Structures are given as structure tokens and as C-alpha cells.
Amino acid sequence: MKKNIWIPCLVFLLVFIILLSLTLGKYEITLGEIFEYLAAASGASSMDEGKYALLSNILLDIRLPRIIAAALIGSALSVSGAAFQAMFINPLVSPGLLGVLAGASFGAALGMIVSNSWFAVQSGAFICGFLAVLIAVGIARIYHGDRLLMLILGGIISGALFTSLLSIVKYVADPYNQLPAIVYWLMGGLSLADGKTVLYVSFPICAGILCLLLFSRFLNILSMGDDEAKSLGINVTRIRMALIFFATLISALTVVIGGLISWVGLIIPHVARMLVGPDNRILMPVAALIGAVYLIAVDDLARLLFTVEIPLGIVTSLMGIPFFILVLKNARKGWA
Amino acid sequence: MLLVAENISFGFPEKPVLRDVSLSVRRGEIISLLGPNGSGKTTLLKTLLGLYRLDKGQVLFEGRAISSLHRMALARSIAYVPQIHRASFAYSVIDVVLMGRIPHKTFFSRFSPRDMEIAEAALDKLSILHLRDRPYTRISGGERQLTLIARAMTQGAHTFIMDEPANGLDYGNQIKLLEGLIDLCDEGYTFIKSTHFPDHALWVADRVIMLKEGRIIADGPPDDVITSENLFELYGREVDIHSLRESFKVCIPRKIGKCRCLHTH
Numbered sequence: 001m002k003k004n005i006w007i008p009c010l011v012f013l014l015v016f017i018i019l020l021s022l023t024l025g026k027y028e029i030t031l032g033e034i035f036e037y038l039a040a041a042s043g044a045s046s047m048d049e050g051k052y053a054l055l056s057n058i059l060l061d062i063r064l065p066r067i068i069a070a071a072l073i074g075s076a077l078s079v080s081g082a083a084f085q086a087m088f089i090n091p092l093v094s095p096g097l098l099g100v101l102a103g104a105s106f107g108a109a110l111g112m113i114v115s116n117s118w119f120a121v122q123s124g125a126f127i128c129g130f131l132a133v134l135i136a137v138g139i140a141r142i143y144h145g146d147r148l149l150m151l152i153l154g155g156i157i158s159g160a161l162f163t164s165l166l167s168i169v170k171y172v173a174d175p176y177n178q179l180p181a182i183v184y185w186l187m188g189g190l191s192l193a194d195g196k197t198v199l200y201v202s203f204p205i206c207a208g209i210l211c212l213l214l215f216s217r218f219l220n221i222l223s224m225g226d227d228e229a230k231s232l233g234i235n236v237t238r239i240r241m242a243l244i245f246f247a248t249l250i251s252a253l254t255v256v257i258g259g260l261i262s263w264v265g266l267i268i269p270h271v272a273r274m275l276v277g278p279d280n281r282i283l284m285p286v287a288a289l290i291g292a293v294y295l296i297a298v299d300d301l302a303r304l305l306f307t308v309e310i311p312l313g314i315v316t317s318l319m320g321i322p323f324f325i326l327v328l329k330n331a332r333k334g335w336a
Numbered sequence: 337m338l339l340v341a342e343n344i345s346f347g348f349p350e351k352p353v354l355r356d357v358s359l360s361v362r363r364g365e366i367i368s369l370l371g372p373n374g375s376g377k378t379t380l381l382k383t384l385l386g387l388y389r390l391d392k393g394q395v396l397f398e399g400r401a402i403s404s405l406h407r408m409a410l411a412r413s414i415a416y417v418p419q420i421h422r423a424s425f426a427y428s429v430i431d432v433v434l435m436g437r438i439p440h441k442t443f444f445s446r447f448s449p450r451d452m453e454i455a456e457a458a459l460d461k462l463s464i465l466h467l468r469d470r471p472y473t474r475i476s477g478g479e480r481q482l483t484l485i486a487r488a489m490t491q492g493a494h495t496f497i498m499d500e501p502a503n504g505l506d507y508g509n510q511i512k513l514l515e516g517l518i519d520l521c522d523e524g525y526t527f528i529k530s531t532h533f534p535d536h537a538l539w540v541a542d543r544v545i546m547l548k549e550g551r552i553i554a555d556g557p558p559d560d561v562i563t564s565e566n567l568f569e570l571y572g573r574e575v576d577i578h579s580l581r582e583s584f585k586v587c588i589p590r591k592i593g594k595c596r597c598l599h600t601h
Contacts, residue, residue: 089424214444221435223425228418231385232491233411233439278425 006276010289014071017296021067024300027058034059061195069193070299070312071292072205073254074264078291079212079284080247081265082272086219086280087243088148091273095251095265098151098244099158103132104255106166109182113173121185122197122256129252132158133244147226147240188259188313190299201253208250209288215243219280261295261313263320268294270327337399338363338495338526339414344383344393347550353379355550356393361495361528366521368537368558369530371547372571377530378419380547381497384528385416411439415488417498420480426471429464429483430455436490458486462516478509485516496520498529502536514540534562534575534587546570559585 023029037055040047047055080095088097096102107128111121139154140147173179218239221229229236254261271294272287295316302315339361347353353376361367371377382388384395386402395402397413415436423432436458437451459465462482467475472483481501488496502510517527517540531537537544537558544561546554548570554561567575567587574590 086425091424217438217446220427220431221438224423224432224435225418225421227382227385227387228416230387230407231411231414231416232435233408235407273425278427279431 004282006282006286007289010286010293014289014293014296017293018067018071021296021300022059022063024304025058025063029055029058065195065198066190066193066299067296068202069190069198069257070295072198072202073190073258073261074268074291074293074295075209075288076205076250076254076291077261077265078268078272078287078294079209080251082269082280082284082287083212083215083219083243083247084265085269086223087240088152089223089225091270092266093152094263095247096159096262098136098155098248099132099162100129100248100251101255101260101262102159102162102166104129104252105186105260106162106169107131108185108255108259109166109169109173112181112185113169113178125255126252128162129255130248132162133248135161137241137244147237184311185259186313187311188261188316189302189309189311190258191303191309193257197257201257205250205253208246208253211246212243212250213284213288215239215246216280216284219243219284223280259311259313261316263316263324264291264295267320267324267327270324274327337361338397339384339528340396341380341384342393342396344395345391346379346383346388347391353550354383357547357550357552358393359545359552359555361526363526364521364524365542366517366527366540367529367543367545368541369528369545369547370532370534370537370562370570371530375547376550377547378499381416381499381528381530385414385497386410408439412492414495414497415491415493417481417484417488417496417501419499420477420504423472426473428469429459429467429472429475430469432472432483433458433487433490436487436492439491455486455490458489459483461489462486477504478506478513481505481509481513494524495526496528498527500530500532502531502533510536534567538562538585538587562587 019031019034022034023031033055036045036047037052037059039045040052041056077095081093084093084095084097085091104125107124107126108121109124110128111124114120133155136151136154136158139157140150143150170179170182173182218234221232221234222236222240222243224232226236251265268291269283269287272283272290275290276282276286295312298315298319299312302312303309337360341357341359344357345352345355357380369377369380379388383390384402386395386397386405389403397405397410402410430452433455434447434451437447437454440451441447456465456468459468462485464479464482464486467479467483472480475483481504485496485498485501502513505513514536517529521527541558543556544554544558545552546561546566553569554566562577562585564575564577567573567577575587576590576593577585577587579585
């Protein structure tokens with residue numbers, strides 16, 4: 001029961017970091033001004049019209065979409081990472097295991113060279129992310145033997161395929177305009193996150209996260225191995241495919257909003273496991289909340305640390321490595 | 337008949353694991369499955385659980401094909417106690433036992449205080465309630481085996497399929513386990529277990545089935561089946577069966593038995 005205290009604590013922390021992040025930026029806004037703005041927006045008090053428009057623009061059009069995008073991406077990657085770790089009975093796997101991130105990267109890059117439209121890039125990322133996982137699952141089905149091992153091998157093959165395809169796209173891309181755009185995209189970042197995309201994408205991401213959370217009890221059982229899970233009455237194949245579907249959906253969508261953001265899906269589940277233990281019923285929601293808080297905080301660093309913004313994916317990688325070394329030291333207790 | 341296997345065959349074409357195996361299990365029996373390493377014991381147990389699609393033959397549970405039964409319903413009747421394994425994640429003992437309540441739940445329902453009571457009662461019955469909140473990865477092999485048995489009881493199942501339950505247990509825990517089986521058998525539980533110890537089969541089994549290279553070579557009461565000839569055929573070692581009392585037998589390997597006699601004289 002004590003463990004349940006983490007959820008309200010983390011919700012509080014999330015609200016706090018969202019408010020804090022709204023105040024941070026080139027144009028300084030205080031917390032008081034945010035509350036004044038909220039009061040004015042709800043009609044409870046009045047505010048100078050020019051200032052109201054300015055705050056509206058900065059808060060609603062620039063900062064809020066970005067913060068929400070960071071929260072969604074952090075949650076989605078953490079939850080799908082935790083789900084994959086339980087499902088594949090391996091604490092070292094991450095959401096990209098079945099090739100979704102490699103596929104989505106290729107799709108985005110392809111979208112950039114065949115068309116100028118942002119929509120082509122986003123739909124390319126989404127479609128190819130799914131395609132990569134479909135190929136991984138298809139390859140796994142060809143062979144008999146341990147299902148999990150075959151899926152992992154399928155993922156490696158599919159990932160390698162799309163990484164090669166991405167290289168081809170980079171090779172044929174125009175080196176002055178397209179290639180830098182592709183490289184920059186692959187570094188991951190939220191500077192291009194616009195309100196409309198974030199709004200549209202937030203529905204399927206939230207739905208996907210919720211569905212994965214609903215499955216968390218079954219994750220415990222899947223992590224005991226296929227035969228045991230079946231003998232406990234679980235339809236292993238169907239539940240695993242559902243989990244892979246939702247994890248792929250939300251992982252592909254994170255690439256649609258923010259490009260390639262690595263390490264979050266590997267580390268955050270470990271941090272959550274250190275706090276509340278391995279029981280996925282509590283681990284999954286805690287990982288979702290920590291992931292959101294973490295990525296908002298890291299994005300704040302990425303945009304404020306230097307005068308020029310650093311791509312988010314680089315910061316998560318740089319922070320991820322020492323973090324992971326620290327976490328591993330403690331985490332081994334949990335699963336060794 | 338509770339559980340019947342009719343002419344089942346399973347495996348790869350070039351390497352069959354089970355060949356034309358037939359057996360039947362009555363309610364309340366303890367059946368010991370003996371066989372050398374690689375003889376197909378684990379595979380046979382898993383086919384009896386309905387985990388595999390068979391090449392030939394079928395398994396019937398209470399007269400109905402096991403493949404046609406709903407997994408959830410089946411899980412409320414038959415439980416699987418696998419060989420001791422190392423779990424990857426340190427779930428607490430009570431969480432592992434609570435997994436046994438899953439077949440009684442719908443997709444959206446959560447565990448109730450009643451489920452918790454049932455799980456705790458199972459732990460209490462096996463006298464391991466004190467392990468309730470310990471991580472499953474940090475208890476001994478014997479305690480893990482008992483935890484898995486508690487989970488099987490929590491499932492509400494009355495037929496247990498156990499894969500080498502005594503394996504890896506110390507001497508005391510082996511005896512405790514066998515005593516536990518006898519107690520549960522008196523309450524109407526049915527056990528089908530594989531073992532590497534013919535003595536265990538002599539001690540607690542109502543029936544012994546011998547499996548060699550995927551075929552059943554003997555099936556009957558322990559006294560009839562556990563003979564020097566059969567043990568030689570199974571393991572390739574000469575073993576004498578001695579009667580201690582009217583109805584109690586032990587196995588003594590011939591060569592070791594002789595050496596010991598020489599040493600003591």
C-alpha cells in the first residue's frame with residue numbers, strides 16, 4: 001500500500017514541472033503572471049489586452065505544445081519500454097526492439113526527400129514504423145522454436161534492414177538541404193512540435209498508453225514464460241500481439257512528433273522499478289509519470305542550457321549513459 | 337477418467353519426442369513419471385496441460401478434448417507446477433501466488449480482498465506465510481517450489497501437473513514435499529509428477545509410468561513396475577529392490593550395495 005503514495009507524489013511533481021517549464025524561456029514569465037493569465041482567460045479578472053495576447057501566444061502556441069509533446073513522448077517511451085521488458089523477460093530491452101524506431105526513422109527520411117510537406121514526413125514515419133514491426137513479426141512466424149527469441153531475431157533483422165534503407169536515403173539525398181534536415185531530425189527534438197500536430201497525436205498516444213496500462217496485470221504473468229502463462233489461462237499469442245500493437249503505435253507516434261529520442265524507454269522503467277519494485281500493476285503508471293517528468297525536465301535543459309538549442313535526443317543520450325551506469329548498480333538487485 | 341491421452345505423438349519428423357503414448361489418470365491418484373534425461377517427460381506433461389498442438393492423437397479432460405476447452409476454464413481445473421526456475425523480476429511471493437487468481441477474473445476486474453485471502457490461505461497451508469512479502473528471487477529453491485504449489489492451489493485447480501518437484505530440494509524439503517502431496521491427495525487432489533527418484537515413486541505414488549525414448553514401457557502399481565529389469569532398461573544400471581517390511585520397498589544400486597557390504601565386514 002505504501003507504494004501507491006508514489007502516484008499522487010508524481011502527479012504533483014508533473015504539475016509542478018509543467019508550471020515551472022511554462023515560466024522558463026527567453027521571455028521571462030513569472031508564475032504569478034501565469035495565474036493572472038489563467039484568471040483572465042477564465043473571465044474571472046481582466047488583463048491588459050496586449051499583454052494577454054502576448055502571453056497567449058507564448059504560453060499556448062509555443063511553450064505548452066512543446067511541454068505536452070515532451071510529456072507524451074516521455075510517457076509513451078517509458079511505458080512501452082516497461083511493457084517490452086516484462087514481455088520479453090529481459091530488463092535490457094527498449095521500445096526499439098522490434099524495429100519500430102529504425103522503421104520510423106527511415107519513413108521520416110523518405111518523406112523528406114520525396115516531398116516537401118510535413119505531413120509526408122509524419123505519415124512516412126508512422127507507416128514505416130508499423131511496417132518494420134510487421135516485418136519483424138512476420139520473420140518470427142516463419143520459424144519454429146522459442147517465440148520470444150524468434151521475435152527478437154526478427155526485430156534485429158527488420159531493424160538492420162531499415163537502417164540500411166535509411167543509409168540509402170541519406171546517400172541519395174541532396175547534401176545541401178535534405179541531408180542536414182534528415183540528420184537533424186534523427187537527433188530528435190521538439191522545436192518543430194506545433195500545437196495542431198501535438199493535439200492530433202495526443203489522442204492516440206493517450207489511448208495507447210491507457211491500453212498498455214490495462215494490460216499491466218498480464219505483463220506480470222507473461223514475464224513468467226509462455227508455458228506458465230498459458231497454464232494460468234492466458235491467451236499468450238493474442239495478448240502479446242495486442243501489447244506489441246499498442247507499443248508500436250505509441251512509439252511510432254513519438255517519432256512523428258519528436259524524431260528519434262533514445263535511452264528514455266530503457267532507463268525510466270529501471271528508475272521506476274527501483275522506486276516501486278517489479279510489479280507491473282504499479283510499475284507501469286509510475287514509469288509513465290516519471291517518463292513525462294523526466295523528458296519535460298530534459299527538454300528544458302535542451303532549450304535553455306546554451307544560447308543555441310541542443311537536440312533533445314543528444315541530451316537524453318548523454319544523460320542516459322551515466323544515469324544507466326548508476327541505475328544498473330542498484331537495479332541488478334531487483335532482477336538478478 | 338479425469339485425464340486421458342489417446343495415442344499421442346509429438347515432435348519433429350526427424351526426431352519424434354513422444355511416440356504413440358496412451359495413458360489415463362483417475363481422480364485422486366498420485367502418478368509418478370520415471371524416465372532418463374531426454375525421454376520426453378517434460379513434453380508429455382506439457383501435452384497433458386494442452387500446451388502443444390499434437391501431431392497425432394488427443395488429450396481428453398473429463399471426457400472432452402483439451403484443445404476444445406477454454407484456457408481460463410482449464411486453468412481452474414489443471415495447474416502446472418514447473419521445474420524450479422529463476423524469475424527475471426523480483427515479484428514478491430504473494431504477487432506470484434496471486435497470479436493464480438487470474439483465471440477467475442475478467443479482463444477489467446481487479447484482485448479483491450477475497451483473492452488475497454485465498455492466496456494467503458494457500459501460503460498458510462504450506463506453512464510459508466512468513467515468506468509473503470519476500471522477493472521471489474531471494475528465497476531458496478525449496479521455498480520457490482512451495483510458492484509455485486501455493487499458486488497452483490490458489491488457481492482452484494485439483495489436478496496438479498508437476499515437473500520434477502523434488503529437484504533441487506534438500507533432503508528435508510523433499511520429504512516435506514512428498515508428505516504434502518499425500519495430505520493433499522487425501523483431500524481429493526490429483527498429481528501427475530515426473531521424478532528422477534524411483535524411491536519417491538515407491539513411497540508416494542499410486543501408479544508409476546515409465547517413459548523411454550518417447551514411449552511408455554511400463555504403467556502400473558509401483559510394486560509391479562519398479563523392478564530390477566525395468567530400472568535396468570530405463571537407466572542401464574543394475575538396481576536391487578529390497579522389501580523392508582511387508583509393503584515398503586527401497587532401491588539399492590547393486591554395485592554400491594556390494595561395496596558397502598565389503599567395507600562393513
